[in-house]
Amino acid sequence: MTDTVLVLGGRSDIGRAVAHRFAAAGHPVALAARNAPDLEADRADIAIRHDVEATLHEFDALDTDALGDFVDAFDPVPGIVVSAIGAMGDQTTSETDPAAAAQVMRINYEAPAQVLELFAARMAARGGGTLVGISSVAGDRGRAVNYVYGSAKAGFTAYLSGLRNRLWGTGVHVVTVKPGFVETRMTEGMDLPGALTARPEAVAETIFQAVARGRSVVYVKPVWRAIMIIIGAIPEPIFRRTRIGS
């Protein structure tokens, strides 16, 4: 199995870790990001360490009109497409600045959903492929501290779920990944609980295994599945009084 793996959001720590993990198993990898030439050192590193082909692709997830051409440029369509697109944004700014909120909603929901949809159509036409969407546990329940980001992730999670069901029987599989806290540039400076925090390499390993085994929804640290079941079950009047909710 040496399908090409396209990583959308290839600059992110998780994106690069995913590229390394698949390359280590012999997959050629393609990294797509804005200002792609900046990633030459990462590209070379992947190619040298794993002795695979690695390429860079200019990609602006928010340039909706250009998405079609971007996707068409991949011929044949990659066997595996991973979306590591996303950004936390700043909750307080989002509350007062609608444009900033729109940006967070677009980058976490609209953009990854649209580009995966385009790849889905081409994969279905070919009769096979795997789409991986990196969503978040933040989408499982709205919290006061990050609900703009969380709501967009909730939208993306629902989108992936629907896409998976629509593609049932076409040979195209959709994996939803819900990392909890991950040690990345996005969370740098935040005080994260060690036991609940994963390294990007662990996220990559989870994704690699999920693709290999055809899993549908995966959490990176299994404890998160339990945590989110409990958090999801707390009645709203109580949730709003807890430290988690507020």
Place this chain on the structure above:
Amino acid sequence: MQDFRTEELAGWGRYPRCPGPVARPRHAEAVGALIGAGGVIARGNGRAYGDSAMGAAATLDLRRLNRMLSFDDQAGRLVAEAGVLLGDVIATFLPRGWFPWVTPGTKFVTLGGAIAADVHGKNHHRDGAFGTFVDWIDVMGADGEVVRASRDENSELFAWTLGGMGLTGVILRAAIRLRPVESGWIAQTTIPAQNLAEAMDAFEAADDASYSVAWIDCLASGAALGRSLVMTGEHVQADDLPPDRRTHPYRTPRKRQLSMPFDAPTAALNRFSVGAFNALYWRRGLRAPRKALVDWDSYFYPLDAILGWNRIYGRRGFVQFQCALPLNASEAGLRALLSETAVAGQGSILAVLKRFGPQQSRFSFPMAGYTLALDFPANARTLALLDRLDAIAADHGGRFYLAKDARLSAATLHRADPRAAAFRAMRRETGCDRAFASAQSERLLL
């Protein structure tokens, strides 16, 4: 300063320990903005034993600059960022027939750290130190400019930076050469030596061996003073492997990775336990076959098999004494150092003796002669012993390995190593003294 976070820092010996601001840049370009404050030092994987990689004001952890940038498979030349681990170089290139020319006793060092300490391996007598196989380095100076330095270009900076302990600038990238090997196996020969003279004779007789090193029983005294197991090694050619290994000559058995899950009680290593261990190890060495086929990982990195082995010395940490002695004073100096250690009864398990070739770089540790390395748990008695060992080494014209040092005094260093004054003058002249400083450089007035 939001790029810096305060963390507790220590070297591999876990002595001394102190908190300080640490930044972890993701790109070489980001380093420039971090050195402005002054008093910073680059840190790799934290394998220097003492305070070499603890910044005087702040520390730059460069492990994220770990990309391999190009590889020339004709010349075996790798260009890589400074944070790449030697172990990753081996994992990547041994299956393709290449191995580092020089490796220290752990593969968990970064290339930047290996260059800054100009580390040596078991082949120093023949091939020189790590720097011998460095073609060029990119160094960020005090002004934030990146300069390429080699033997031809900016050669002064190159010469001072190999072994310069990160005090001449931040090493960002390097081109290093690898050696072609036909297998991942080493043919090891063990030569028991009943005393120091025999051990030194064995080293001189093994001058043409690719690798040589000795484990020395530092608690043996009297007629047995300096008894050792001298081990030489050669890379095995594919045709010389046993038939079952020939098909995959680079494949070696995966080693079990053990780890030291907690600090040993401080008293676990004492003269009785160490004495018993050393006596056993010596007898086992006598009985073992003289010749053995050993995989590269076990041969070069026996201690890497136990992650966190530094914890066997307890929570107070440990210190290492390592000096190099000139050839003409080696026997007398070693005799004096070993006698002092044996009398003190502060023996160490990890006592290593090694023949060095000549010094190559401006401020590197090795010199033609012998080097002795001894580990001790850090406590008042052993620190006092180390002061006495320092004096003995200095009296015999010896010098000290800064990558292992945690407690040497500036007076002793400058008495033993006149190069230190020249190094300091160079730093002052170039403005490096304000920009780059470690706890060690402040202590040693470098």
